[in-house]
Amino acid sequence: xxxxxxxxxxxxxxxxxxxxERGRSAVGWLFFSIFFSPILGFVIxxxxxNLKAEAEDRARDQSRSKTCPQCAETVKQAAKVCRHCGYQFxxxxxxxxxxxxxxxxx
Numbered sequence: 001x002x003x004x005x006x007x008x009x010x011x012x013x014x015x016x017x018x019x020x021e022r023g024r025s026a027v028g029w030l031f032f033s034i035f036f037s038p039i040l041g042f043v044i045x046x047x048x049x050n051l052k053a054e055a056e057d058r059a060r061d062q063s064r065s066k067t068c069p070q071c072a073e074t075v076k077q078a079a080k081v082c083r084h085c086g087y088q089f090x091x092x093x094x095x096x097x098x099x100x101x102x103x104x105x106x
Contacts (some may be wrong), residue, residue: 011038015045023051 012033019029024045033041065074071085081088 008038009034012041014038015041018042019045021052022048023053023055024048 012030015033015038016026016030019041020026022045029041029045032044064077066077066079066089067074068082068085068087068089070087071082073082073084075082075084079089080091
């Protein structure tokens with residue numbers, strides 16, 4: 001009987017560790033697995049979205065985007081014109097290049 005309890009607790013701990021890897025509450029899933037079933041806990045954790053991966057994707061997308069100062073919508077970092085409102089973003093290198101061509105004309 002004691003062996004089965006140890007196996008049950010070990011499997012519940014494994015579910016908790018797996019849940020923690022996926023960005024879920026390890027303590028919550030440990031208690032769920034202890035009281036219900038480690039197998040059921042594993043199936044449910046495996047079926048839920050991976051929160052850590054989603055957070056990393058959002059962070060990566062945020063680094064590849066900027067916010068339009070006129071309409072506050074998110075656009076790609078390389079965008080020159082906002083696709084939502086038509087705001088034209090200032091371009092640093094292109095502005096200095098056009099100033100140099102004006103000085104050669106004068």
